[in-house]
Amino acid sequence: MCLAIPGKIESISGDDPLVRMGKINFGGILKEACLAYVPEARVGDYVIVHVGFALNRVDEEEAHKVFEYLKQMEELGELEDREAGLPPAGGKT
Amino acid sequence: MKYLDEYRDGERARQLAREIHRITTRPWNIMEVCGGQTHAIVKFGIDELLPKFITLIHGPGCPVCVTPLEIIDQALEIAARPEVIFASFGDMLRVPGSTTDLLSVKAGGGDVRMVYSPLDAVRLAEQNPARDVVFFGVGFETTAPATAMAVYQAAQKGLKNFSMLISHVLVPPAIEALMSSPNCKVQGFLAAGHVCAVMGYEEYPPLAAKYHVPIVVTGFEPLDILQGVLMVVQQLESGRAEVENQYTRAVQREGNLPAQDLIRKVFRVVPRKWRGIGEIPQSGLGLNDAYAAFDAARKFGLADRQVAEPAECLSGLVLQGQIKPHECPAFGQRCTPEHPLGATMVSSEGACAAYYRYRRQTPDVAGKTP
Amino acid sequence: MSQVPIENFALACPVPLAQYPHVLLAHGGGGKLMHQLIGKMFLAAFRNPLLEAQLDSTVVEWTGRKLAFTTDSYVVRPIFFPGGDIGSMAVHGTVNDLAMSGARPLYLSSAFILEEGLPMETLWRVVCSMRDAAQRCGVQIITGDTKVVDKGKGDGLFINTTGIGIIEHDRMIAPQSVRPGDAVLVNGDLGRHGMAIMAVREGLEFESRIESDSAPVADLVRQLLQAGIEIHCLRDLTRGGLASTLNEIAEAAGVRIDIEEKSVPVREDVHAACEMLGLDPLHVACEGRFAMFVAAKDAERARQIMRDHAVGAEPAVIGRVAESSMPLVTLKSVIGASRILDMSSGEQLPRIC
Numbered sequence: 001m002c003l004a005i006p007g008k009i010e011s012i013s014g015d016d017p018l019v020r021m022g023k024i025n026f027g028g029i030l031k032e033a034c035l036a037y038v039p040e041a042r043v044g045d046y047v048i049v050h051v052g053f054a055l056n057r058v059d060e061e062e063a064h065k066v067f068e069y070l071k072q073m074e075e076l077g078e079l080e081d082r083e084a085g086l087p088p089a090g091g092k093t
Numbered sequence: 094m095k096y097l098d099e100y101r102d103g104e105r106a107r108q109l110a111r112e113i114h115r116i117t118t119r120p121w122n123i124m125e126v127c128g129g130q131t132h133a134i135v136k137f138g139i140d141e142l143l144p145k146f147i148t149l150i151h152g153p154g155c156p157v158c159v160t161p162l163e164i165i166d167q168a169l170e171i172a173a174r175p176e177v178i179f180a181s182f183g184d185m186l187r188v189p190g191s192t193t194d195l196l197s198v199k200a201g202g203g204d205v206r207m208v209y210s211p212l213d214a215v216r217l218a219e220q221n222p223a224r225d226v227v228f229f230g231v232g233f234e235t236t237a238p239a240t241a242m243a244v245y246q247a248a249q250k251g252l253k254n255f256s257m258l259i260s261h262v263l264v265p266p267a268i269e270a271l272m273s274s275p276n277c278k279v280q281g282f283l284a285a286g287h288v289c290a291v292m293g294y295e296e297y298p299p300l301a302a303k304y305h306v307p308i309v310v311t312g313f314e315p316l317d318i319l320q321g322v323l324m325v326v327q328q329l330e331s332g333r334a335e336v337e338n339q340y341t342r343a344v345q346r347e348g349n350l351p352a353q354d355l356i357r358k359v360f361r362v363v364p365r366k367w368r369g370i371g372e373i374p375q376s377g378l379g380l381n382d383a384y385a386a387f388d389a390a391r392k393f394g395l396a397d398r399q400v401a402e403p404a405e406c407l408s409g410l411v412l413q414g415q416i417k418p419h420e421c422p423a424f425g426q427r428c429t430p431e432h433p434l435g436a437t438m439v440s441s442e443g444a445c446a447a448y449y450r451y452r453r454q455t456p457d458v459a460g461k462t463p
Numbered sequence: 464m465s466q467v468p469i470e471n472f473a474l475a476c477p478v479p480l481a482q483y484p485h486v487l488l489a490h491g492g493g494g495k496l497m498h499q500l501i502g503k504m505f506l507a508a509f510r511n512p513l514l515e516a517q518l519d520s521t522v523v524e525w526t527g528r529k530l531a532f533t534t535d536s537y538v539v540r541p542i543f544f545p546g547g548d549i550g551s552m553a554v555h556g557t558v559n560d561l562a563m564s565g566a567r568p569l570y571l572s573s574a575f576i577l578e579e580g581l582p583m584e585t586l587w588r589v590v591c592s593m594r595d596a597a598q599r600c601g602v603q604i605i606t607g608d609t610k611v612v613d614k615g616k617g618d619g620l621f622i623n624t625t626g627i628g629i630i631e632h633d634r635m636i637a638p639q640s641v642r643p644g645d646a647v648l649v650n651g652d653l654g655r656h657g658m659a660i661m662a663v664r665e666g667l668e669f670e671s672r673i674e675s676d677s678a679p680v681a682d683l684v685r686q687l688l689q690a691g692i693e694i695h696c697l698r699d700l701t702r703g704g705l706a707s708t709l710n711e712i713a714e715a716a717g718v719r720i721d722i723e724e725k726s727v728p729v730r731e732d733v734h735a736a737c738e739m740l741g742l743d744p745l746h747v748a749c750e751g752r753f754a755m756f757v758a759a760k761d762a763e764r765a766r767q768i769m770r771d772h773a774v775g776a777e778p779a780v781i782g783r784v785a786e787s788s789m790p791l792v793t794l795k796s797v798i799g800a801s802r803i804l805d806m807s808s809g810e811q812l813p814r815i816c
Contacts, residue, residue: 002129002235002287003741007095027094027735037352048343051815052210053239056290058096062341070105094734106798129814138800183812200485315798431495450805
């Protein structure tokens with residue numbers, strides 16, 4: 001359930017935090033979403049939006065973690081291959 | 094799309110899959126709770142990349158599938174009334190009630206409208222003061238902040254022609270109910286990422302400890318699901334049963350506090366019947382007395398009712414992960430996406446529909462379809 | 464007028480009435496329900512081999528010449544949408560159906576069903592759009608009809624266009640000509656039309672708006688034929704999208720079609736709109752787009768010709784035909800796993816789950 005997708009806040013309107021709305025850019029498409037639940041969000045932040053509501057900000061640092069982890073695994077794999085005298089694995093392009 | 098497409102990278106997906114293969118030494122049954130995760134698994138073929146030892150069981154995380162028959166029948170009754178504009182998410186329009194569905198009510202003249210957000214329904218009420226707008230509030234905790242805000246804003250605006258038919262359900266009680274069933278085969282969980290984005294995951298450690306199951310909060314893209322599976326298997330292989338968070342870019346332990354505040358303000362926890370499973374205590378949300386005027390069931394004087402499911406439909410057993418869809422005698426014969434017997438065949442992420450669409454040619458399933 | 468006896472509907476009608484006593488929107492959605500309605504009611508009643516071929520345009524032989532004949536009705540809402548309107552669609556759509564037999568389109572008819580109360584200004588805009596489209600396509604609208612229905616009975620404006628074209632090649636362009644080993648191509652990126660319409664309906668705005676891909680393709684098809692491309696089959700992608708069309712061909716030709724998701728061109732904004740609404744671009748309606756089955760040796764050359772023909776479209780080779788004991792369409796996902804690509808049952812609806 002819970003189709004929610006990431007988009008970038010382009011503009012924010014409304015002072016009352018409970019009716020704060022933002023124009024969110026999803027890959028080139030703009031749609032409004034309610035920002036009541038992300039009071040700390042600013043223009044330029046990415047948020048996860050479900051049925052017209054931003055549920056959370058995307059933590060950009062955390063977003064990279066899985067790629068760092070995979071990169072480490074890859075390097076570890078290459079290191080182990082080298083130590084075992086194997087040629088580096090192809091197909092990493 | 095940033096923060097979406099990069100989590101569909103094929104090479105990295107295969108890398109995660111290889112690591113899962115490397116560490117898996119025994120068969121494990123892992124349940125993904127959320128229908129959106131089921132959808133991704135089937136759409137991308139994620140389970141094909143996993144070792145045969147790992148069985149993914151599709152959980153009851155599809156609010157469409159678990160909305161009780163009684164409530165759907167109430168929705169159909171309200172939608173058929175000439176003074177009503179019945180607003181609903183697209184998901185619910187094809188779900189069969191006892192005799193018909195919302196799309197058929199629309200074909201018969203009912204004013205049934207699909208909306209993207211509950212706020213659209215509030216807008217409809219403002220624009221149509223002479224009509225009664227009723228919104229079908231279905232969903233897990235992920236959707237509750239949105240429906241809560243709709244009711245809250247309707248109250249602020251003093252709208253008298255807006256009400257909501259509520260069928261919100263909560264995930265942790267469902268997991269508890271599943272785990273306490275003697276037939277439960279689930280050994281590890283991928284918890285629903287967006288539900289946890291709202292509610293956090295502080296309710297899970299007691300469950301993990303009580304039933305000795307690893308629970309990993311997981312996202313929805315292939316890399317998320319594969320990493321979630323990897324983390325569960327790592328725990329299973331080493332005998333741990335802890336709560337971990339894979340979906341750290343969107344989920345914090347305490348969840349979204351402003352959202353939880355408004356949910357508590359507008360809703361209270363109630364017992365809820367889950368279609369195919371039965372009543373689970375403390376597993377639903379209903380409106381607080383302060384907002385009782387917005388309760389459509391009360392407004393339209395709809396009595397509680399008991400409706401029996403067609404005996405043929407085994408969606409309950411499917412939802413609990415006890416049988417696979419093709420093990421149901423009606424699967425592919427009397428029950429297909431074109432004429433479904435139950436919600437799991439209608440919903441795009443219902444396990445039965447997914448199996449029918451994507452699996453019917455594989456050897457174990459092929460015998461069951463025309 | 465004498466009364467023609469009509470068989471008792473309930474007894475004669477093979478459509479499962481118990482399931483669908485009324486027509487649903489899904490019956491027009493391009494998916495399984497529509498195909499069932501066509502197969503079990505229309506084909507069963509009208510019964511002739513020409514109709515049963517179920518091609519975009521039917522080829523008939525008459526006094527030694529081969530003619531292509533087709534009809535289509537246009538009910539799109541909104542009437543005016545980014546990239547076109549019901550009028551230009553009505554011309555392009557029917558011209559393209561003729562092109563799918565490799566015919567040179569010659570003449571169209573145009574029948575209007577107008578709802579009482581439709582502004583004349585609206586009708587004039589649509590008619591001018593049809594005039595311009597017909598000129599661009601080199602066809603003449605030579606006959607027509609006009610009816611007006613009571614207010615509330617017609618949703619503004621419906622148009623039916625019927626077309627005749629002439630076949631000037633000697634190929635049999637039809638599913639029967641599809642062979643294992645054939646390459647499958649599309650002439651451009653998918654889903655623009657369906658998402659352009661959905662976006663207007665759902666109130667999505669754009670930085671650069673999604674425009675319908677409604678456009679004539681007859682010229683392109685002629686170029687491909689003149690270049691000697693060995694075309695086995697053509698079919699336009701309309702309601703139900705690529706998934707529907709490929710399943711129709713697989714069924715009619717009795718083959719397996721294997722598609723690679725990463726080869727299927729979809730523009731970023733269409734992709735984003737689909738993600739937002741939970742839709743799959745492979746099931747979204749297109750307009751000026753078709754699937755083409757060619758001999759493998761001609762695949763790359765065909766792609767070049769299509770690329771040189773239209774600015775901005777992204778023609779692509781998206782898959783291959785394989786031999787099979789049962790008709791099937793498979794999709795290799797972006798992460799490399801395969802699954803079946805089925806047609807949807809009815810309309811694809813936006814979802815929140």
